[in-house]
Amino acid sequence: xxxxxxxxxxxxxxxxxxxxxxxxxxxxxxxxxxxxxxxxxxxxxxxxxxxxxxxxxxxxxxxxxxxxxxxxxxxxxxxxxxxxxxxxxxxxxxxxxxxxxxxxxxxxxxxxxxxxxxxxxxxxxxxxxxxxxxxxxxxxxxxxxxxxxxxxxxxxxxxxxxxxxxxxxxxxxxxxxxxxxxxxxxxxxxxxxxxxxxxxxxxxxxxxxxxxxxxxxxxxxxxxxxxxxxxxxxxxxxxxxxxxxxxxxxxxxxxxxxxxxxxxxxxxxxxxxxxxxxxxxxxxxxxxxxxxxxxxxxxxxxxxxxxxxxxxxxxxxxxxxxxxxxxxxxxxxxxxxxxxxxxxxxxxxxxxxxxxxxxxxxxxxxxxxxxxxxxxxxxxxxxxxxxxxxxxxxxxxxxxxxxxxxxxxxxxxxxxxxxxxxxxxxxxxxxxxxxxxxxxxxxxxxxxxxxxxxxxxxxxxxxxxxxxxxxxxxxxxxxxxxxxxxxxxxxxxxxxxxxxxxxxxxxxxxxxxxxxxxxxxxxxxxxxxxxxxxxxxxxxxxxxxxxxxxxxxxxxxxxxxxxxxxxxxxxxxxxxxxxxxxxxxxxxxxxxxxxxxxxxxxxxxxxxxxxxxxxxxxxxxxxxxxxxxxxxxxxxxxxxxxxxxxxxxxxxxxxxxxxxxxxxxxxxxxxxxxxxxxxxxxxxxxxxxxxxxxxxxxxxxxxxxxxxxxxxxxxxxxxxxxxxxxxxxxxxxxxxxxxxxxxxxxxxxxxxxxxxxxxxxxxxxxxxxxxxxxxxxxxxxxxxxxxxxxxxxxxxxxxxxxxxxxxxxxxxxxxxxxxxxxxxxxxxxxxxxxxxxxxxxxxxxxxxxxxxxxxxxxxxxxxxxxxxxxxxxxxxxxxxxxxx
Amino acid sequence: xxxxxxxxxxxxxxxxxxxxxxxxxxxxxxxxxxxxxxxxxxxxxxxxxxxxxxxxxxxxxxxxxxxxxxxxxxxxxxxxxxxxxxxxxxxxxxxxxxxxxxxxxxxxxxxxx
Numbered sequence: 001x002x003x004x005x006x007x008x009x010x011x012x013x014x015x016x017x018x019x020x021x022x023x024x025x026x027x028x029x030x031x032x033x034x035x036x037x038x039x040x041x042x043x044x045x046x047x048x049x050x051x052x053x054x055x056x057x058x059x060x061x062x063x064x065x066x067x068x069x070x071x072x073x074x075x076x077x078x079x080x081x082x083x084x085x086x087x088x089x090x091x092x093x094x095x096x097x098x099x100x101x102x103x104x105x106x107x108x109x110x111x112x113x114x115x116x117x118x119x120x121x122x123x124x125x126x127x128x129x130x131x132x133x134x135x136x137x138x139x140x141x142x143x144x145x146x147x148x149x150x151x152x153x154x155x156x157x158x159x160x161x162x163x164x165x166x167x168x169x170x171x172x173x174x175x176x177x178x179x180x181x182x183x184x185x186x187x188x189x190x191x192x193x194x195x196x197x198x199x200x201x202x203x204x205x206x207x208x209x210x211x212x213x214x215x216x217x218x219x220x221x222x223x224x225x226x227x228x229x230x231x232x233x234x235x236x237x238x239x240x241x242x243x244x245x246x247x248x249x250x251x252x253x254x255x256x257x258x259x260x261x262x263x264x265x266x267x268x269x270x271x272x273x274x275x276x277x278x279x280x281x282x283x284x285x286x287x288x289x290x291x292x293x294x295x296x297x298x299x300x301x302x303x304x305x306x307x308x309x310x311x312x313x314x315x316x317x318x319x320x321x322x323x324x325x326x327x328x329x330x331x332x333x334x335x336x337x338x339x340x341x342x343x344x345x346x347x348x349x350x351x352x353x354x355x356x357x358x359x360x361x362x363x364x365x366x367x368x369x370x371x372x373x374x375x376x377x378x379x380x381x382x383x384x385x386x387x388x389x390x391x392x393x394x395x396x397x398x399x400x401x402x403x404x405x406x407x408x409x410x411x412x413x414x415x416x417x418x419x420x421x422x423x424x425x426x427x428x429x430x431x432x433x434x435x436x437x438x439x440x441x442x443x444x445x446x447x448x449x450x451x452x453x454x455x456x457x458x459x460x461x462x463x464x465x466x467x468x469x470x471x472x473x474x475x476x477x478x479x480x481x482x483x484x485x486x487x488x489x490x491x492x493x494x495x496x497x498x499x500x501x502x503x504x505x506x507x508x509x510x511x512x513x514x515x516x517x518x519x520x521x522x523x524x525x526x527x528x529x530x531x532x533x534x535x536x537x538x539x540x541x542x543x544x545x546x547x548x549x550x551x552x553x554x555x556x557x558x559x560x561x562x563x564x565x566x567x568x569x570x571x572x573x574x575x576x577x578x579x580x581x582x583x584x585x586x587x588x589x590x591x592x593x594x595x596x597x598x599x600x601x602x603x604x605x606x607x608x609x610x611x612x613x614x615x616x617x618x619x620x621x622x623x624x625x626x627x628x629x630x631x632x633x634x635x636x637x638x639x640x641x642x643x644x645x646x647x648x649x650x651x652x653x654x655x656x657x658x659x660x661x662x663x664x665x666x667x668x669x670x671x672x673x674x675x676x677x678x679x680x681x682x683x684x685x686x687x688x689x690x691x692x693x694x695x696x697x698x699x700x701x702x703x704x705x706x707x708x709x710x711x712x713x714x715x716x717x718x719x720x721x722x723x724x725x726x727x728x729x730x731x732x733x734x735x736x737x738x739x740x741x742x743x744x745x746x747x748x749x750x751x752x753x754x755x756x757x758x759x760x761x762x763x764x765x766x767x768x769x770x771x772x773x774x775x776x777x778x779x780x781x782x783x784x785x786x787x788x789x790x791x792x793x794x795x796x797x798x799x800x801x802x803x804x805x806x807x808x809x810x811x812x813x814x815x816x817x818x819x820x821x822x823x824x825x826x827x828x829x830x831x832x833x834x835x836x837x838x839x840x841x842x843x844x845x846x847x848x849x850x851x852x853x854x855x856x857x858x859x860x861x862x863x864x865x866x867x868x869x870x871x872x873x874x875x876x877x878x879x880x881x882x883x884x
Numbered sequence: 885x886x887x888x889x890x891x892x893x894x895x896x897x898x899x900x901x902x903x904x905x906x907x908x909x910x911x912x913x914x915x916x917x918x919x920x921x922x923x924x925x926x927x928x929x930x931x932x933x934x935x936x937x938x939x940x941x942x943x944x945x946x947x948x949x950x951x952x953x954x955x956x957x958x959x960x961x962x963x964x965x966x967x968x969x970x971x972x973x974x975x976x977x978x979x980x981x982x983x984x985x986x987x988x989x990x991x992x993x994x995x996x997x
Contacts (some may be wrong), residue, residue, distance in 0.1 A: 027911065028934065030959045034932070036913040037955055058931040064934035 004258065024064050031599060032057055040857040078400075082407035089408060093835040096380065097412065099775065100373050101763055104416025104463060105423065106768055107362075107369035112424035112448075112456040114761075117431075118355050120264075120446035122593040127258045127343050127663050129197045135308060136299040136340035137164075137315060137334050143296040144344050148274070149289040150322060151189070152329065157318045160311035161300035164196030167262060168296045172280050173271070173548035173738050175243035176230070180547065183226075183737040184441045186261055188283070190217065193255075195300050196262070202227075203238035203253030206273055214286055217273035218249045224257040226269040244272070245734075246550035247279040264341040272461045282547030282707040290329040290603070290670065292592065299340045308337040308548060331604035354758065357831070361765050364509045365772065366662050371502035372776045374470030377409065379783045383469035388475055402475055408470030410461060417420045417460025428452070436757075437750045476574045493881075504820040506776050510856055511767035511824020517766035519832045520759040523531060527755060531685015533648070534583065536623030536744040540713040540722055541582060542567070542730070547707040549737040557639075559734075566733055567713055570725045574714045577622030580614040580706040582744075584751040591697055592657065594668040601670050610651055610695040611686045614704040620646075620681060622712040630663035630679030637678075639703040646679040651695035675699070689751050712744065719743050770860055777864035781813040784866040789875060797877035810865050817864075821857040828853070886984060896936045901964065901972040904946060910959035911937060937962060945971050949977065 030051045039049035090097040125131035137154070138144050146154070146166070155164040166251055168187040173180040193205035201224055210217040220242065222231070229704050231237045240251045247271065260267040274295075278284035304310055315335035322330040338344030381388070388401055432447045513647045530789030542563075560578055567576045591612035594601055619625075619632045628649060637644050645667075647655075652662035659680045666674045683693050715722050723741050730739050749756075785792070792805055903909060903917040911933055918926060940946040945968035951961045966971065 024934075026958075028931070030910070030953075030957055031912045031930070032954060032959055034910070034955075034959065037957070056930055058929055060931065063931040063934050067938045244934045 009578075012490060021064070022277075022777070028057070028060055028063070039352045041844055048073045058251040078403070079407065082404045083425030085404055086408035086411050090412070093380075096097050096376065100376065100412045101416045101419065103369050103373060103772065103775065104413055104460070105419035106771070107366040107420070108417045108456055108463070109420030109770055110412075110426075110765065111359075111362045111366050111459055112421055112452055113427055114355070114358050115446050115455050116424065116428040116446050116452045117444070119357050119449065119451050120432075120444065121342065122352055123451070124264075124445070124449075126262060126264065127260065128262075132299060133301060133302045134196075134340060135311070135337040136297050136343050136344050138336045139292075140336075140339050144338075144346065145293050145295065146298055147289050147294045147329070148286050149485065150298050150763070151295050153322060154239055154298065154318055155189075155191075156316065156320070158311075158314055160303060160306045160314045162303045163191050164194045164300040165195040165574050166295045166298050167192065168277070168281075168294075169263075169266065169268070170281050170546065171548075172231060172245050173736070175246070175736075177242075180243070180548070180736050180738055182740070183269040184266070185280065186268040186271050187277050188271050192271065193221070197301070198256060198259055200253040201256045202235060205253055205255075211273060211275045213275065214284060215276050215279055217275050218247065218279070219252045219273060220244070220249045221271040222251060222254045223260065223267065223269055223271070224255055225260075225267060227254045230269075234261065245282070245548050247276075249276075249293050249542070260445070262297070262340055263343060264445055265347075267441060267443055269441075282545070282552065289326055292603075297340065297343065305873060322816060327602055329603065331602060350754075357439075358765070361509075361513060365513075365768055366463060366777070368502075368506035368509050368769070370466045371506050372464075372467075372772055372779065373409075373412075374467035375502065375776070375783075377405075377467055377547060378471040378474060379487040379779065381405065381474050382458060385474075391489050398476060405471060405475065406465065406468045410464035412708060413467070415458045417456055417463075420460075421456040422447075424456070425452070434754050440750065454872055467824075491752045494872070500816060503776050503780055503816050504823070506747050507773050507820025508824030508827065508855075509816055510766075510773040510860070511821045511853060512828040512857050513762065513769040513855050515825055515828025515849065516831055517759070517762035518849050518856075519757070519846070520762045520826075522846060522849060524752070524755045526757045528687045528753065530689075531682070531684070532584065532684075532748075533625055533682055534712075536748055538715055538719050539622070539624075539744040540715065540719040540738055540741060541725065541747055542709075542711040542713060542726060542741050543582075543844055544709050544737055544739040545707050546709055546737070549734055550775045551707060553635060553705075556705050557702050560616070560701060560709055562733065563709065563711060564618075566727065566729050567711060570722065571628060571731055572715050572717050572722060572725075574716050575618050575622040576616075577619030577712040578614075578616035578701055578715075579619050579623070579710050579712065580701065580704075581706045582710045582712070582747070583611075583613070583674075583684055584689070584748060585710075593695070594670070595655070596666040596668055596674065598668055601668070601672060603670070606670070607667075608651075608654060610697045611649075612697050612704070614701040614706050615698050616701055617710065619698070622714045625684065626682045626712070628680045628682060629659050632679055633698070633700050637700040643673055644678045644700065645675050645679050646681055646698040648681050648696040649683050650693045651697060652677070652680045654695055679772040685751070689755070716860065764784060770856070773862055777813055777861065778868065780812055780816075781865045781868035784812065785809050791874075792872055793875040793877035796875055802873055805872055806869055810869055813868075814861065815864055817857065817861045821854070824857075825853050895979075896921075896932070897940060898972070898975045899926070899928075900936055900940060901945065901968060901975065904962050904964050905972055906942065908949075908951075908963040909959045910951075910953060910961050912959070913953075914962065931947070940968070944968075 032050070035056065036046070036049040039052055040046055044052065119122045126134060128134060135144070136144055139146065148166070151164075153164045155161075155166075158164060166189045169184070170187055171182050171184050174183040175181075190206060190208040190211040193200075194207055198205075200221070203221075205221055206217055206219045210219065222237070227233065227237065238253060241248050242251060243868060261271075272280055275286065277286060285291045288294055288859040302308070312335050318331075319330075319333045319335055323332055336345075339348060342348040392398065428448045429444050429648070431444050434444065436442060436444070487706050487785050503639070546556050546559055564576050564578055567573060592603060592606040593608040593610050594605070595607050598605065598607070615633065617635055617637075620627055620632050627646075627651075630646070633644065633646060647662060649659050651660045656662040656665050656677070657665060660681050662677045664677065668674055681698070682697070685691060686694050686696055712721060713719070713726065720743060726741055727739075730737065788809065792809060795805060795808075899918050900914055901924075903914045903921065906917065909917055912930075914934060914937075915928060915930060918928060937946065937948075941948055941962070944965060946962045947965050948960050948962050950958060953959045
């Protein structure tokens with residue numbers, strides 16, 4: 001008990017200043033009372049005596065301060081002593097120091113990077129006031145689309161939101177006087193800024209009151225960054241008139257610097273009122289109640305005291321009102337609320353699952369690193385047991401020795417943490433300005449903030465303490481007399497030690513990482529080689545939107561035809577195909593399909609919703625899509641001829657039960673138009689690489705005009721060589737048309753982005769894990785060999801065979817390796833289920849994965865035990881025996 | 885009071901150790917004891933005693949325990965540890981040597997130099 005008391009007193013002097021203060025107060029108070037007692041005895045009245053005693057004593061606070069200084073200076077003195085001692089010890093073993101610092105730098109760096117991503121994508125809310133009660137409305141899980149008239153009803157009829165706002169993402173040509181260039185914008189409802197409760201940095205925002213019907217509010221609010229880069233912070237920009245798709249718009253204000261729109265990964269250049277959508281996007285959905293894809297997202301702050309559940313109930317009652325009032329357009333819906341920052345449940349759950357999983361892995365890696373360093377540290381402490389014993393015998397306290405050990409450990413971890421943090425901040429900065437997807441202004445908002453620094457420092461100190469803890473028991477157990485006398489600890493190892501368990505855990509973590517990264521790499525390779533339903537190699541993509549150059553109505557297909565003819569004339573071009581949106585880039589538009597005999601054309605009665613692509617006759621040829629039956633489209637299928645379509649095999653199978661059956665048959669669209677199927681093409685990927693086979697319909701572009709334009713240019717030569725010729729031809733055709741030219745393979749980066757990220761991050765983690773395991777096993781094997789060197793030498797001298805010696809020296813390490821690898825493989829196979837959402841066909845049931853993991857772990861074991869094994873075999877018994 | 889001397893810097897610790905060596909004492913008691921053993925010739929500011937006491941405790945030369953004074957007041961009592969006893973011996977020797985040396989230096993007559 002006395003030990004406990006003294007420990008508590010010690011701790012309180014260190015940590016509980018207030019308690020020390022109280023005790024000091026009590027002691028000084030008692031002194032004054034005692035003095036007053038004496039003065040009272042000499043004849044003074046009690047009150048006078050106390051007053052006199054206080055005056056005699058002098059300034060209490062001053063003395064208390066002196067006492068505190070005494071404490072602090074001695075604490076610092078000891079710290080400096082320990083630091084000096086630690087530095088000296090570490091300098092004497094540079095190998096250990098460098099290993100430890102590098103290990104920790106890698107592990108802490110990995111953690112800081114992953115935490116930075118976690119922080120940027122998941123923990124940090126949107127940069128708007130009261131972001132915690134900001135929600136977006138989803139129709140079904142992962143679908144935030146809505147039609148504009150439905151939005152207006154929801155906005156005006158709900159009783160749960162404090163202002164419900166809507167926005168779309170679009171691109172338009174912005175002309176500030178010289179050269180029109182493509183810019184990204186958000187079309188937002190008039191109440192957008194008011195509902196989000198933000199104030200302009202400059203000028204004013206537009207409001208509800210500015211909306212007076214279609215095209216009534218030609219105003220632009222610039223995003224701060226765009227104002228900074230394109231208008232050089234010019235405060236006179238307010239009131240300036242610019243051309244947007246050849247329509248005059250007035251810049252009314254600049255948004256505050258911290259506001260980047262309402263999607264985390266997209267920073268728009270400016271904001272325009274959605275009532276001007278026709279001018280900005282070329283089409284208008286303001287009156288199209290049936291156009292489900294009219295509005296990208298609805299969001300708003302919940303009113304105080306309203307729960308998300310109450311809000312969805314409120315919305316659902318409006319939903320049934322809509323269903324009853326507009327049966328032709330609105331089917332049954334179930335509204336849900338979701339967090340807007342990652343577009344609700346569309347990106348939220350997979351991103352969250354992946355990043356959280358990555359964080360977990362990073363944490364495990366740090367733990368493994370600590371385990372590793374802990375055992376290294378313990379091994380060192382054991383080697384230093386003679387020194388420790390000597391110091392103890394000379395009167396040093398155990399606490400003092402432990403404190404020095406801790407100082408050493410924390411010193412290493414802080415240096416390692418500093419390196420790790422420095423590297424991770426650099427990496428995060430690069431990631432934050434990285435544009436992973438060409439053609440689309442996606443960003444990863446992962447700039448390191450105070451949290452990242454804080455977490456790195458905490459992790460560094462914590463891991464220092466953690467691995468510093470490992471040798472504590474060892475030091476406490478040291479019997480100085482025995483050690484100084486006999487020169488070795490000579491404690492027999494127990495069957496299973498904590499260190500063994502740590503090593504097994506570490507090996508299995510490494511095996512998990514290796515398994516999942518092999519699975520990810522396999523999946524990525526498979527998706528690169530799988531059939532997309534088109535051939536991206538040797539093809540260029542020219543993308544534009546004719547609306548940006550002011551083409552409207554009938555002028556659109558005419559210009560598209562001219563574009564095709566112009567590019568076809570360029571030497572080296574094999575064929576040119578037009579498609580409104582290329583597959584795997586945002587997907588086609590959804591088209592509701594009804595059986596030919598259907599009479600009930602309500603949305604809920606649709607037989608299927610297929611991806612719809614408007615194409616030119618040569619598209620299949622240019623894209624390399626195989627025609628399976630019937631014919632392709634022709635130039636005669638124009639606006640005056642009957643409606644025709646080519647469908648994919650999945651469509652033919654689903655609607656007409658077979659490919660050959662489909663040709664010549666009809667299906668109906670929602671407006672009642674009968675469409676004849678004239679051909680069937682192979683299946684492809686339309687929205688994402690991981691999707692199951694989907695139905696798709698290809699219609700003639702003259703029958704379904706759309707100003708969005710992609711031209712697939714197939715060439716017999718290196719497609720990149722065509723780029724200059726394409727550019728100049730397009731410039732000759734229309735100088736004011738912003739175009740984007742890239743190889744099709746390059747454009748696929750958009751679809752491959754998630755699996756690439758997964759593969760790279762898992763690969764990096766896997767390599768880290770492997771390095772840690774190697775050092776861990778190596779450390780253990782080397783230590784056990786060096787401890788038993790004498791014994792091994794004697795056994796060799798007595799004629800033991802090499803195999804037997806190896807077995808006894810390394811058997812334990814190999815056993816641990818096998819055990820850990822097996823456990824890790826099992827966990828890894830379980831973990832890949834999560835991966836299958838991100839990486840195409842990530843399946844663990846793959847013999848290559850199994851063999852890969854086993855081979856990798858075996859190599860790892862070989863690498864780690866090679867040097868200790870050599871050392872064990874090269875023991876020279878004579879030399880050894882002489883030395884002792 | 886006029887013939888009281890200010891104590892030399894560094895000698896307070898020695899005086900405290902000496903005072904406590906005669907038996908456990910609380911802070912006020914130490915002051916009284918120093919007064920007593922020095923024939924009231926040394927002036928110590930009362931509060932100035934405590935930083936010295938805490939320093940000695942922290943160095944492990946003194947240990948302290950709460951107890952009750954003669955007139956039933958709660959007070960913290962200090963006593964010497966083994967290290968403190970050893971230190972007192974050393975410091976006493978040092979001091980005696982120093983004092984003797986200085987006394988001899990000061991009493992030297994001009995012709996002897």
